[in-house]
Amino acid sequence: EEQLVESGGGLVQPGGSLRLSCVASGFTFSSYEMHWVRQAPGKGLEWVSYMSSSGSIIYYADSVKGRFTISRDNAKNSLYLQMNSLRAEDTAVYYCARLVGVSWAFDYWGQGTLVTVSS
């Protein structure tokens, strides 16, 4: 059974850093492109970042460009999001999601991890 499990969320002060992890199981992680998506409390979904299966292609939303870094370790079946210079508006539940590249289908999502940026 395909599964994605995020971790690493928590409370951090403005200007601080946090690293999120997403561990995949039940499928060949190295064959799939991956995304991070976030959802602020009571708000809609916002796409954050994309990484190709090999890690050679990366995209970011303008709202996080220059502050967030996506990465992956295919040997560990893991996707990461390094978040620096955090702001109050980065407060959200962060989800990782799998993309099936041929059809551009988002299919499996993790349960999310909450990041709260507050002093």
Next chain:
Amino acid sequence: QTVVTQEPSLTVSPGGTVTLTCASTTGAVTSGYYPNWFQQKPGQAPRALIYSTTSKHSWTPARFSGSLLGGKAALTLSGVQPEDEAEYYCLLYYGAYWVFGGGTKLTVL
């Protein structure tokens, strides 16, 4: 700035049919935007329903269908069930980024 627009809210009676739409400020939505649709219930992660405009995942109920309608992506629910009450999001692909619609809150009443 690219904006994807959905109806903020819709109400449908049980057993009825409702169509949700997804428009882009860049112009008509085509299959090249690879529209995806998601359902989200309170406290849960989003669940994928439709990809590539019309394709269903193995778990997508038959009453859900996707299409292009009048320059927009569309999600139609036929024979609506009480458990379909949820927030629905569309997602469009723009080549180097993706944009979610603001969501449609569907009430089954």
